[in-house]
Amino acid sequence: MGSLQRMRRAALVLTLLAHCYSGQSLCRSFAAQRSLDQLRQKSGNQIHTPAITNPLNRMVVPQEEMRIITAISEAGSAGDWPRAKAAYIRSKGLFTNVFNAAMVAAFKCRYYNDGVAIYKRLCNAGLPKTEVTYTYALKIFSKLGQLDQVRDIIQEAKEQLKPGIPLFGAMIDAAAEAGKVTEAIEILDTMRSENLVPDTAAWGSAINACKTARNSTVARHLVNFMIKVGVEPNYIVFCNAVGAHNGAGLVHLQKLKSDMAGMGIKGDFLFVETYVFSLIGTQFSARSVTEAVDELSELDPERLTEMASIISEARASQIRLTGLVKNVEGALQRLGFG
Numbered sequence: 001m002g003s004l005q006r007m008r009r010a011a012l013v014l015t016l017l018a019h020c021y022s023g024q025s026l027c028r029s030f031a032a033q034r035s036l037d038q039l040r041q042k043s044g045n046q047i048h049t050p051a052i053t054n055p056l057n058r059m060v061v062p063q064e065e066m067r068i069i070t071a072i073s074e075a076g077s078a079g080d081w082p083r084a085k086a087a088y089i090r091s092k093g094l095f096t097n098v099f100n101a102a103m104v105a106a107f108k109c110r111y112y113n114d115g116v117a118i119y120k121r122l123c124n125a126g127l128p129k130t131e132v133t134y135t136y137a138l139k140i141f142s143k144l145g146q147l148d149q150v151r152d153i154i155q156e157a158k159e160q161l162k163p164g165i166p167l168f169g170a171m172i173d174a175a176a177e178a179g180k181v182t183e184a185i186e187i188l189d190t191m192r193s194e195n196l197v198p199d200t201a202a203w204g205s206a207i208n209a210c211k212t213a214r215n216s217t218v219a220r221h222l223v224n225f226m227i228k229v230g231v232e233p234n235y236i237v238f239c240n241a242v243g244a245h246n247g248a249g250l251v252h253l254q255k256l257k258s259d260m261a262g263m264g265i266k267g268d269f270l271f272v273e274t275y276v277f278s279l280i281g282t283q284f285s286a287r288s289v290t291e292a293v294d295e296l297s298e299l300d301p302e303r304l305t306e307m308a309s310i311i312s313e314a315r316a317s318q319i320r321l322t323g324l325v326k327n328v329e330g331a332l333q334r335l336g337f338g
Contacts, residue, residue: 061095069101076105085114096127103136107143115140129160131167138170142177150174165196172205179212185222197231204237211243216252219244223256235260239271247281250303257310272314273322279303284324292331301337308337 061069068091075084084105091098099122106115119137122129134157141149154171157163163171168191175184184206191198203226210219219241226233238260245253257275260267267275277284280299286292296304311329314321321329332338 061097065091065095065098069097072098072101072105076101076108079109081105081109081111081114084109085111088118093121093125094127096122096130096133099127100130100132100136103133103140107136107139110143112140112143116144116146129157131157131161131164134161134163135167135170138167138174142174145177147174147178150178162194165191165199165202168196168198169202169205172202172209176205176209176212179209181206181209181213181215181218184209185218198226200226200231200234200237203231203233204240207237207240207244211240211246214244214246216245216248220252220256223259233260233263233265235265235267235271238265239267239274242271242278243274246278248278250279250300250306253278254306266317267314267319269314269320269322269325272310272319273325275310276307276325276328279307280328284328286324286327286331289327289330289334292327293334296328296331296335304332304335304337308332 068087071087072084075081075087084102088098088102088105093099099118102118103115106112106118115136119133119140122133134153137153138150138157141147141153154174157167157171168187171187172184175181175187188198188202188206191202203222207219207222210216210222223233223237223241226237238256241256242253245256253275280296280303282295284292284295286295296307307328311321311325311332314325329338
């Protein structure tokens with residue numbers, strides 16, 4: 001069996017695993033999806049570019065509009081949405097690149113509702129959409145949890161252009177936000193079938209979907225699979241994988257930590273906190289050491305020992321600990337594990 005065929009078979013196995021272990025139905029039936037689409041068409045909730053596009057979109061962008069694009073981008077990068085929005089409002093609204101810059105700025109500044117308004121205005125103006133348009137529309141609607149719109153945008157993007165890695169990445173991010181493991185894996189497989197190589201960020205986003213869905217089995221397989229196909233994970237990948245193992249078997253968490261160290265990848269305060277909370281396995285909200293003692297006292301001693309170990313390693317590496325982890329550290333000391 002050739003290597004390409006083996007990779008495709010492995011991807012199919014991963015998809016099946018996602019179906020079997022996710023603990024929930026991740027994909028709607030065709031009949032249900034068609035019904036929802038029909039309802040949205042009747043209510044006018046679909047967002048699509050009108051069939052008759054604005055002829056001005058083929059014009060060269062004038063210097064004044066280019067200056068507006070620059071002003072929007074600079075303000076967005078600085079996190080100054082009021083300044084970015086003021087620049088956007090000065091535009092005549094005739095060029096896609098202006099809308100794209102404004103959507104990117106709104107996303108960076110976390111003004112997602114304003115980003116939606118900008119996208120709708122672009123649609124209503126009949127302007128053509130680019131990969132940047134679809135990429136940031138997906139990011140914005142995903143953050144707002146508007147999953148029906150996300151699905152519509154993905155479908156339209158596939159119909160209107162050939163997605164590249166950034167747009168595919170945004171599709172995976174959207175699936176991750178919703179914890180749709182199967183969809184994330186299918187997008188990865190589509191990328192590979194179109195001779196696009198998913199990068200570390202794409203794999204990390206798929207594993208993030210596993211974290212949202214608490215699907216530790218597929219998270220482990222994805223980490224192993226990306227390494228087998230030559231994509232090197234980073235600490236974010238391992239952080240997401242550990243998060244997917246919240247409450248999972250201790251041996252799996254230890255293996256992830258060991259693999260990460262073996263690859264020379266160093267964690268940070270976020271990794272330490274994620275690892276500790278995955279060892280706890282429940283929603284941890286202790287606001288004091290005393291409250292933490294109450295929450296930790298029922299846990300298996302082996303998990304408490306592992307907690308003390310990673311906190312000690314973090315201290316030795318001079319990693320800053322979060323307040324919650326400090327409460328855990330104090331509780332462990334009182335329980336005799338410090």
